[in-house]
Amino acid sequence: MVGSALVRKLEMSAGHCIITRSRQELDLTRQEEVEAFFAHECIDRVYLAAARVGGIKANQEMPADFLRENLQIQTNVIHAAHTAGVGRLLFLGSSCIYPRLAEQPMAEEALMSGPLEPTNEAYAVAKIAGIKMCESYRRQHGSDFRSVMPSNLYGPNDNFDLDTSHVLPALLRKFHTAATTGGQTVTVWGSGRPRREFLHVDDMASASRHIMDLSPAQYWSVAKPHCSHINVGSGTDVSIVELARLISAITGFKGQITFDSSMPDGTARKLLDISRLKALGWQPETSLEEGIAQTYAWMVEHWNQVGETA
Numbered sequence: 001m002v003g004s005a006l007v008r009k010l011e012m013s014a015g016h017c018i019i020t021r022s023r024q025e026l027d028l029t030r031q032e033e034v035e036a037f038f039a040h041e042c043i044d045r046v047y048l049a050a051a052r053v054g055g056i057k058a059n060q061e062m063p064a065d066f067l068r069e070n071l072q073i074q075t076n077v078i079h080a081a082h083t084a085g086v087g088r089l090l091f092l093g094s095s096c097i098y099p100r101l102a103e104q105p106m107a108e109e110a111l112m113s114g115p116l117e118p119t120n121e122a123y124a125v126a127k128i129a130g131i132k133m134c135e136s137y138r139r140q141h142g143s144d145f146r147s148v149m150p151s152n153l154y155g156p157n158d159n160f161d162l163d164t165s166h167v168l169p170a171l172l173r174k175f176h177t178a179a180t181t182g183g184q185t186v187t188v189w190g191s192g193r194p195r196r197e198f199l200h201v202d203d204m205a206s207a208s209r210h211i212m213d214l215s216p217a218q219y220w221s222v223a224k225p226h227c228s229h230i231n232v233g234s235g236t237d238v239s240i241v242e243l244a245r246l247i248s249a250i251t252g253f254k255g256q257i258t259f260d261s262s263m264p265d266g267t268a269r270k271l272l273d274i275s276r277l278k279a280l281g282w283q284p285e286t287s288l289e290e291g292i293a294q295t296y297a298w299m300v301e302h303w304n305q306v307g308e309t310a
């Protein structure tokens with residue numbers, strides 16, 4: 001999802017050649033393949049968006065996969081980029097790096113100030129390691145390796161699999177299915193009380209490009225050597241029940257919303273402090289309503305491929 005949004009964004013301007021590899025063409029968990037790729041291509045800038053990602057259920061059930069695959073991907077890419085002399089790299093993390101009880105909105109300095117949320121601790125530890133790798137390569141080798149931490153992303157090419165997806169695509173799929181098949185109820189996991197901040201993936205791509213293009217002096221005037229990452233969010237959050245009502249209205253569902261208290265809530269609230277991002281001159285453009293409506297239209301248009309994921 002993020003990779004294709006970045007390509008759409010980069011294609012809007014000329015003057016560069018975009019090099020991509022699909023998962024089938026290059027397995028980023030394999031060090032030798034990654035080193036051979038970087039040795040063969042001549043790459044100036046790297047957007048490291050590749051990761052094993054998933055929603056609360058997948059994170060809980062497969063922590064070993066989330067930890068191992070993300071550590072492998074980011075270690076292989078960051079080190080191969082350094083070895084190949086890549087000038088600049090942008091590592092994409094996640095807002096789950098922050099402590100479970102972090103003060104809201106969460107500033108970059110909250111990193112490692114308390115225990116993590118257990119439902120996605122393994123993924124968070126991998127992403128924290130990625131930030132620290134970028135900082136360490138800068139300290140030891142002078143590499144201009146930067147990091148951005150997005151809130152919950154959504155948009156075209158999202159994962160709509162109900163077992164492994166995040167909440168927004170899962171609810172789009174559940175409400176659409178109910179609305180079009182005469183379903184009377186839609187079940188939302190947990191209490192509906194947790195609050196989440198959502199960002200359209202095109203805004204994420206635009207922020208990533210903006211941060212990548214800043215001069216070292218601009219970026220490092222805001223980023224700090226031991227706290228170098230930049231939060232990327234919309235600046236507002238909604239409760240899961242508010243999100244469910246919004247999606248219900250957009251899909252035209254007329255039935256009842258029920259809550260499955262046997263499913264976990266996860267972190268009570270995840271809202272990012274985006275002061276650093278604003279100081280660097282970037283603001284989000286897509287409202288949640290517009291973004292969901294656009295993603296809903298995309299999902300319906302691609303229902304054949306979306307519907308294949310059970």
Ligand code: GDP
Binds near residue numbers: 162164168170
């Ligand atoms: P999180 O932000 O890491 O907690 O990941 P998710 O996006 O998977 O979940 C966010 C919140 O939405 C949690 O409180 C979930 O329990 C809740 N939620 C409600 N219904 C669903 C659903 O159908 N799928 C998912 N993934 N989460 C849901």
